[in-house]
Amino acid sequence: MHLLGRVGAIEDRIRRLVAARRAVDPQPDDPFRGLYLSDEMVDRLLAGVPGVPDWSDASARLAETEQGADMAEAAGHPLRLRRLAAAFGLAPIDVDLLVIALAADLDPRFERFFGYLNDDVGRRRPSVSVALDLCGVPLTSAADRARLISGPLVAGGLVIVEDEDRPLPGRAVRVPDRIVGHLLGDDTADRALDGVLREPSTVEWGDAGRVRHALAAGIRLIYLRESATGSGEAVAVRGIRAHGFGAVQLDLARLGAGHDAIALARLAVREARLRGFGLIASPVTGDTSAALVETLADSPQPTVFVGDATWEPDWFRELPAMADIEPTTTQERAQLWRRSLGPAADGLDVAEATGPFRLRPEQVQRAAATARTQAALSATGVVTAEHLAAGARAENASALDRLARRVSPRVGWDDLVLPPGPLDALHEIELRARHREQVLGDWGMRPGGGRGHGVVALFAGDSGTGKTMSAEVVAGGLGLDLYVVDLSTVVDKYIGETEKNLERIFRAAAGTNAVLLFDEADAVFGKRSDVKDSHDRYANVESAYLLQRMETFDGLAILATNLRANIDEAFTRRLDVIVDFPMPDAAQRTRLWDRSLGRHLRRADDIDLEFLGRSFELAGGGIRSAAVTAAYLAAADRGTVLMRHCVVAVHREYRKLGRLLVESEFGRFWPEVVGG
Numbered sequence: 001m002h003l004l005g006r007v008g009a010i011e012d013r014i015r016r017l018v019a020a021r022r023a024v025d026p027q028p029d030d031p032f033r034g035l036y037l038s039d040e041m042v043d044r045l046l047a048g049v050p051g052v053p054d055w056s057d058a059s060a061r062l063a064e065t066e067q068g069a070d071m072a073e074a075a076g077h078p079l080r081l082r083r084l085a086a087a088f089g090l091a092p093i094d095v096d097l098l099v100i101a102l103a104a105d106l107d108p109r110f111e112r113f114f115g116y117l118n119d120d121v122g123r124r125r126p127s128v129s130v131a132l133d134l135c136g137v138p139l140t141s142a143a144d145r146a147r148l149i150s151g152p153l154v155a156g157g158l159v160i161v162e163d164e165d166r167p168l169p170g171r172a173v174r175v176p177d178r179i180v181g182h183l184l185g186d187d188t189a190d191r192a193l194d195g196v197l198r199e200p201s202t203v204e205w206g207d208a209g210r211v212r213h214a215l216a217a218g219i220r221l222i223y224l225r226e227s228a229t230g231s232g233e234a235v236a237v238r239g240i241r242a243h244g245f246g247a248v249q250l251d252l253a254r255l256g257a258g259h260d261a262i263a264l265a266r267l268a269v270r271e272a273r274l275r276g277f278g279l280i281a282s283p284v285t286g287d288t289s290a291a292l293v294e295t296l297a298d299s300p301q302p303t304v305f306v307g308d309a310t311w312e313p314d315w316f317r318e319l320p321a322m323a324d325i326e327p328t329t330t331q332e333r334a335q336l337w338r339r340s341l342g343p344a345a346d347g348l349d350v351a352e353a354t355g356p357f358r359l360r361p362e363q364v365q366r367a368a369a370t371a372r373t374q375a376a377l378s379a380t381g382v383v384t385a386e387h388l389a390a391g392a393r394a395e396n397a398s399a400l401d402r403l404a405r406r407v408s409p410r411v412g413w414d415d416l417v418l419p420p421g422p423l424d425a426l427h428e429i430e431l432r433a434r435h436r437e438q439v440l441g442d443w444g445m446r447p448g449g450g451r452g453h454g455v456v457a458l459f460a461g462d463s464g465t466g467k468t469m470s471a472e473v474v475a476g477g478l479g480l481d482l483y484v485v486d487l488s489t490v491v492d493k494y495i496g497e498t499e500k501n502l503e504r505i506f507r508a509a510a511g512t513n514a515v516l517l518f519d520e521a522d523a524v525f526g527k528r529s530d531v532k533d534s535h536d537r538y539a540n541v542e543s544a545y546l547l548q549r550m551e552t553f554d555g556l557a558i559l560a561t562n563l564r565a566n567i568d569e570a571f572t573r574r575l576d577v578i579v580d581f582p583m584p585d586a587a588q589r590t591r592l593w594d595r596s597l598g599r600h601l602r603r604a605d606d607i608d609l610e611f612l613g614r615s616f617e618l619a620g621g622g623i624r625s626a627a628v629t630a631a632y633l634a635a636a637d638r639g640t641v642l643m644r645h646c647v648v649a650v651h652r653e654y655r656k657l658g659r660l661l662v663e664s665e666f667g668r669f670w671p672e673v674v675g676g
Contacts, residue, residue: 002079003183005064006099007106013134014113080183087273088156089300094147096135100126101159102175102183128161129169139169148173157270182274189248190267197268200237200249200280201362205336206230206325211239211304214321215278221297221320222304223284223311227327228453228510228554229437231361232306233282235325240278240302248272249280250296252288265295272301282306290315328361330438336361337388340368344375344383353385355434356478357392357513358453358554367391389479392513396481399508403501404483404516409476416473417584417591417620418466425579426470429457430477432576433515433556454553456574458521460564461581464621467560468519470579475515480556483509484517499545509555521559521567550574584620589613592620596627597641601634606643615665616650626653644672 104110111124137144153159162172178190224232240247272279284307293315334351371391375383432455440453459467475482490501590613629649634641647669
């Protein structure tokens with residue numbers, strides 16, 4: 001084996017160096033050698049500096065080893081030590097220093113050899129002075145000292161020089177376990193990179209020609225700016241592999257920031273160089289630090305950055321080759337779903353079921369795997385549209401959960417009690433959301449101006465008329481989660497902070513397949529006013545920012561307000577659908593009472609739903625609240641809801657709302673109210 005042969009050649013030098021030391025050692029057999037300095041040893045040290053060993057007559061074994069290595073390479077057997085030397089630009093003396101530093105990791109005898117040569121039994125790795133002695137170079141050679149300060153061994157992370165508080169000659173030199181393992185044939189990455197360095201996805205999508213041509217032209221630094229549904233990673237992987245390299249992917253989001261991130265980035269670069277792979281680093285955002293980019297970019301291996309941000313010129317001394325990655329079409333995504341699902345897609349209208357979801361190709365691949373897993377947990381084991389929706393939702397970023405309240409839809413279209421007009425408008429929202437990628441993306445029906453592929457609707461109506469429930473129904477119909485934005489966490493009295501909070505929400509929502517509901521939207525989407533003081537000027541700037549941000553939004557947003565007249569007209573012009581929620585009439589209130597009391601609660605024969613709907617003018621929210629109160633009263637009274645429970649519940653709801661109690665409204669049930 002080449003490496004062991006090189007270690008054997010170093011052993012020959014060690015034997016000769018030990019013999020030379022023993023020849024002038026006044027106390028070679030002292031059992032406490034290295035623990036103290038005797039007078040004789042001090043006199044020897046004062047006698048002068050020892051000369052540099054000459055290894056010119058000890059090179060026969062090394063030459064024999066290298067000759068065998070030449071024959072092995074000629075026979076087609078790659079040698080890791082030589083490949084590593086080429087990849088990291090090591091000179092012959094660097095290879096010698098590397099082998100000296102790792103000798104004790106391959107043969108425990110070398111620990112004792114180095115303890116003797118260091119004149120310290122507790123220091124069992126070669127010191128810088130011993131390593132340079134074994135290479136036959138003097139400590140006074142600035143170039144050779146620099147090899148263990150800033151040379152390719154140290155810069156590439158192949159050796160570590162420890163004990164920085166000691167003078168350089170006495171510092172210990174060691175080789176990281178990962179390098180020793182690599183030279184012995186182990187390609188397991190450093191454990192410190194667990195969770196941040198992975199094998200990239202193998203999804204077949206995109207035109208890799210630009211990456212392949214750039215690498216063929218000798219360009220080693222590339223930046224791919226990807227769209228919301230495109231995949232720079234997929235294009236990068238295919239381009240790198242077409243050029244004859246393997247690839248590894250570094251997750252910058254998990255890497256974090258700070259000193260630890262830089263250290264891990266260096267390990268990732270070292271790993272790519274060890275394996276002769278290209279490195280893909282993503283996602284690059286506007287918050288990515290220049291130090292991190294510089295660490296990753298300053299590598300001779302092909303490095304491809306992927307992100308959605310604009311490349312900052314001060315990130316690195318060189319500008320990369322840059323390309324925009326096109327979005328996937330609805331047809332391409334449907335094909336990716338079918339390909340990833342395999343036979344499980346038989347009998348499914350995949351295009352219809354997955355139309356609302358905006359996913360990158362690698363996300364489609366993972367979502368399809370999740371759908372198959374979910375199906376395996378069901379009784380039939382058959383993949384359904386619900387499983388596909390669950391797989392897609394599993395790809396949602398968690399950032400939005402920290403900024404808004406997530407609601408998993410539990411109601412459907414049959415639960416809505418609305419007039420035909422608002423109901424048709426709600427169906428239109430679902431239709432727009434389901435086909436927006438085809439209409440706005442594939443067909444380009446909203447061109448220019450940086451306009452997004454979003455759908456924005458306004459729900460206007462009194463409190464309790466069903467705005468939030470309708471948003472939940474729309475989300476459920478699309479197979480999406482509903483996120484309700486708490487405006488108390490958004491509006492800030494300090495100038496500029498409200499916009500920052502909203503921007504965080506919009507950015508998180510853009511990467512999430514969900515419906516975003518702004519409740520009490522007039523608080524932030526209100527009318528602009530005449531400028532009378534600085535507060536008015538700032539309020540108008542805030543509104544202008546929101547106008548621009550809504551136009552570029554790629555998601556599905558619903559603005560809910562009790563006061564439609566307070567919404568700025570500039571916003572309403574940019575809305576796709578406006579839904580007015582009226583107060584329910586008597587027939588609708590009767591149906592709402594029936595729905596609100598549900599099917600599990602036992603009803604007494606005296607329940608008069610028509611009377612409840614006709615007599616009490618309550619919105620749907622008030623009716624649901626009263627029904628819950630009646631259920632509590634029934635639970636305390638033998639578990640059957642009676643008419644008197646409902647009437648008392650209405651009475652209490654009126655008191656909550658501050659409404660006047662009129663005997664004529666309660667009719668024959670007035671004694672129940674008075675008695676309650």
